Amino acid sequence: MKKDIWTTNQIGDLTGKVFIVTGANSGIGFEATKVFAGKGAQVIMACRNQSKAQDAKQQILREFPDAKLVLMQLDLTDFSSIESFSNEVKLQYQRIDVLLNNAGIMTVPYGSTKDNLELQIGVNHFGHFYLTMKLLPLIDKTPNSRIVSIASIAHKFGKLNPTTFVYDENRKYHTARAYAQSKLANLLFTYGLQTRLEELGSKVKVLAAHPGISRTNLGEHIKTLSYKPIRGLINLFNQSQQEGSLPGIRACTDSSAKSGQYYGPSGFYEMKGHPVVTKSTKRSHSKELQNILWEESHKITKQDILL
Numbered sequence: 001m002k003k004d005i006w007t008t009n010q011i012g013d014l015t016g017k018v019f020i021v022t023g024a025n026s027g028i029g030f031e032a033t034k035v036f037a038g039k040g041a042q043v044i045m046a047c048r049n050q051s052k053a054q055d056a057k058q059q060i061l062r063e064f065p066d067a068k069l070v071l072m073q074l075d076l077t078d079f080s081s082i083e084s085f086s087n088e089v090k091l092q093y094q095r096i097d098v099l100l101n102n103a104g105i106m107t108v109p110y111g112s113t114k115d116n117l118e119l120q121i122g123v124n125h126f127g128h129f130y131l132t133m134k135l136l137p138l139i140d141k142t143p144n145s146r147i148v149s150i151a152s153i154a155h156k157f158g159k160l161n162p163t164t165f166v167y168d169e170n171r172k173y174h175t176a177r178a179y180a181q182s183k184l185a186n187l188l189f190t191y192g193l194q195t196r197l198e199e200l201g202s203k204v205k206v207l208a209a210h211p212g213i214s215r216t217n218l219g220e221h222i223k224t225l226s227y228k229p230i231r232g233l234i235n236l237f238n239q240s241q242q243e244g245s246l247p248g249i250r251a252c253t254d255s256s257a258k259s260g261q262y263y264g265p266s267g268f269y270e271m272k273g274h275p276v277v278t279k280s281t282k283r284s285h286s287k288e289l290q291n292i293l294w295e296e297s298h299k300i301t302k303q304d305i306l307l
């Protein structure tokens, strides 16, 4: 049987399409932005640091001088920043073909978002939940649009514990557990949103992907002794950020992709390899957990689906 080896050569012309990539200046988001822009899409680079974003834009322009790249400030730790970003997008654009919820942080020290949420769940889930709800009316109006979230192998170890969502300086914090929870949340959100949109008759496709283990800036906080074994493993079984970006890029562009699919690398334990449809855990498909997360997200962000 012929192997399913997908490459970016299979992506058609994206001229006229508008893509939004969160965290577009680094790692997976940077590589995805380069590919989308190289295929003609206008890409809104949603970044928290404008000087890093400007550098990334210049780097892409050196390779693709005609790339249509727009820098817009977005800080996912701050609902008011997400609000301003979304309002600006809705003012300036008549369509959003793809929203790639990619930005993320991993195993950072305990800290709080501007809205008093624990940082990892705050950035990785609640910020993207808020952003998606704000942009959904425009995404829904755009034919063949999709929303893709970047999850992780770490979701397999994730457990949902709503008591940890709000920052509390007296709470015991486990960095890796908090990251795993936030990545499980990416999948619970994807499947929960897919169900809700289908019930409402929306044609928006909702998908997720993960990059295996890829050499990006994400691991900058894995420096403590307790993470040494993980670092060793990472160095043995990782892939480039370019290879790691392919599952997300495929989820965003493959015309045969279906709502609810999850893409990841094909190799051993999905750490590296070419991008294929894969499976997430039973827990990530739990309707009960999807509903709990949705209710908490609604309570915390005051946002919900408004088509």
Ligand SMILES: NC(=O)c1ccc[n+]([C@@H]2O[C@H](COP(=O)([O-])OP(=O)(O)OC[C@H]3O[C@@H](n4cnc5c(N)ncnc54)[C@H](OP(=O)(O)O)[C@@H]3O)[C@@H](O)[C@H]2O)c1
Pocket: 022, 023, 024, 025, 026, 027, 028, 029, 046, 047, 048, 049, 052, 074, 075, 076, 077, 102, 103, 104, 105, 106, 123, 150, 151, 152, 153, 210, 211, 212, 213, 214, 215, 216, 217, 218, 219, 244
């Ligand atoms: N690399 C891997 O092996 C791996 C494995 C599994 C999943 N992932 C997922 O892949 C996604 C991308 O990560 P990466 O590996 O490409 O890491 P990265 O190189 O560190 O990129 C992360 C991006 O997110 C941005 N970001 C962080 N906090 C933000 C905030 N508050 N507001 C807006 N943007 C923010 C960063 O901006 P700055 O540059 O300003 O910090 C950066 O652009 C993440 O969701 C991560 O969980 C990665």
